[in-house]
Amino acid sequence: MAAPQNNGALIKFGIPKGSLQDATIALLARAGWKIRQHHRNYFPEVNDPELRCSMCRAQEMSRYVASGTLDLGLTGKDWVLENDSDVVVVSDLIYSKVSNRPARWVLAVAGDSPYKRPEDLAGKKIATELCNFTRNYFASAGIPVEVEYSWGATEAKVVEGLADAIVEVTETGTTIKAHGLRIIAELMQTNTQLIANKAAWNDPAKRRKIEQIDMLLHGALDAESLVGLKMNVPKDRMKDILDHLPAANSPTVANLMDDTWLSVEIVVASSTVRDLIPALREKGAQAIIEYALNKVI
Template sequence: MDKKNPILKFGVPKGSLEDATEDLFARAGWKIYKHERNYFPEVNDSEMVLSLSRVQEIGGYVAAGILDAGISALDWLREMDLEDEVVQVCNLVYSKNSLRQSRWVLAVAGDSPYQKAEDLQGKRIATEVQHLSERYFAEKNVDVNIFYSWGATEAKVVEGLADGIVEVTETGTTIRAHGLRIIDEVMCSNPVLVANKKAWEDPAKRRKIEQLQLLLEGALRAESLVAIKMNVAKENLAKVEAMLPALNSPTVSPLQNGTWFSVETVVRTDVVRDLIPQLKEAGAEGIIEYTLNKVI
């Protein structure tokens, strides 16, 4: 495919999701090459051209057909009223530092009397997501004064500029570090693969978008899994097999002498550190653990 006539114009996030997105694409098979002061990185795929944009903007570019597809986020689609203006192909649950959703929360000073949203009737709320916050308070029939925060939103309460904030967090650590207390969750958000409606109807573009979906989802799924391989004597095989979780069932192959077997399976990363010593105790030998790029 000639780079002058690519199939897909694709938006990748710039900013807090930039490095995590680049790592995800690399595991999925796309190496992104960025250049200093350049918003059009290269990629090892002649069927795609990339545009580096703020995640807040990508949904709008896709809806308008400037981009065929891209990585947006649920919160910004809602904030910009774009939820029905693009095709939401799939959720991609990752964030800057983890594989968790981010949360927009309502927070107040730790020593304030406010315990719920209704307690903030008539108060000042600082946030980067005004429309989303307006919808949240309207659903609760709470009349507040919402104003836009250009940054350092947590400090607005500390400085006495606001009675509460609606702010995004992964763990709540930064909010607590500013002496604030979360009193409600406004919404959960995560990146989402979105497509322009006309692009989605184009067979070539849709094929490429679905390829991205398949491999990006596979790369995310692999993040929480590892593969382990071991040798097991015939007399210990049933005991070892019973200990092994798997996507389906372990792969068991006889070795040359017929009294030993090679056993291979996939397990969650949160259980493997406990599982390996147990397998060793059960008679497994030569245990190897290795990471996975994709699980389809």
Template sequence: MTDDPTTLKIGLPKGSLQDPTVDLFRRAGYVIEVSSRNYYPRIDDPALSCVMFRSQEMSRYVEDGVIDLGICGHDWVVENGSDVHEVCELKYSRATTRPAQWVLAVPEESEVSTPEQLAGGIVATELTGTVRRYFEEKGIELRKIEFSWGATEVKARLIDAIVDITETGSSLVANKLRVIDTILTSTTRLIANQQTWADPAKRARIEDLALLLQGAIAARGRVGLKLNVPREKLEAVLGLLPAAKSPTVNELADPAWVAIEIIVERRTERELVPRLHRAGATDVFSYPLQSVI
């Protein structure tokens, strides 16, 4: 990492979010080179320097000013009680764009159906501080909150309950666990050190970066469509297009034809294109998007 005070030091998450984060930056226009033996990735922007941290510890280093900004889950900001500025939400992950949830779960065969029934019991979790506050706020006294080093689902039948993170719920189903409450909902965030955020010049650069990252996320799941349409069939074709935003309509050299360009959701493309073709559109082609801002 550089010691240049004008360089923004950014923490990138190591672990399951590492590859999706590198890909997100690529789609936002940055090239990051990560070595398996080096915690300091190279980025093709001299105004940025990178270091890898686990998401669990990212907010602490941002709060302390070791780095200016970082990417981590909101859950770890809450767990660490970190005083940082949450710049924006970045809805991406390794599995789904849906928020992750920390859930209180018991085996399917358990007689427990409410958190209150766990009084005097043992709960295992990686999120010990948040879970402790959850039970304290409910006035439920546990015998112990056990820190879990992983494979938390396996421990549900050895103790009374677990609190674990889930995105799809598939692991809970596979381990025959039943959710009795949701403790925390979390998405990935871009966070900044409070002093860094208070600096107008650095804040502007962080906002620019946030804009590009959010634009790359917005482009995921969308495609651009271009098509030519006889002017006499323009109204019919326009009637098939999504009504949320007006498409771009350009004149062609032949006054009897126009060109249309629009951005649509990828999942609607397969239904829309055949309908456009039947309505008279020709030369229809789609292209991937890097960013939508």
């Protein structure tokens, strides 16, 4: 088979380096793009002549996309807001290094502190990596605070007496609790976003490619929570079997050589199969096969 021809829509694609790197590369692989990294190289290979990939910190991604250095990138909603970047948000993609749910930026204080609400921190010092967003949040609430940039180990700033509170990102809250801190407010939920440069988005050829990438990434994410089931069903038990099949769409049903049996194939939520398969077996289904899905479009 001949290799696909490049239609001239070369996309400069930013891959987030850091905590999201492995999850992003795994997601892209399921979507059909194999990223091959080289040691200490910021420009990995990809099996698509229409893409040129660059590794970039998520914190900086939206600036590079806004400037046109990159046409497309994956980064957090939080960093798009923090940088006030003029980009096109193509779509939200909820995935992370821990769980497929949005992360939260929270306001936390020492467990034994008297602060219970954001208002209680008037005149106090807050340490965070998300300085612009934090300043805007407190300014819009009319609460005067001093916001100081944290270069890391933000949870320790309160413990060491370097700040009265922190604004930090968390998915489970475990690390914050482990440092003896207490969350008093949630300031924002964030998730990964696919963002595009405005000029690239307005270029028809590039836009088609970007929309292709977006569609397949969503298909790979949707497939994570689904599995395929295939089984043989006696014709006279078909109605009972259908009553037990929660499906995204109607099942595919085909005749077998033995005309008293049918082949049934369906896509279901992976969380249901533990109880579904025994129930189907009781109703007469046989040769039940469960298989993983790469993409569901």
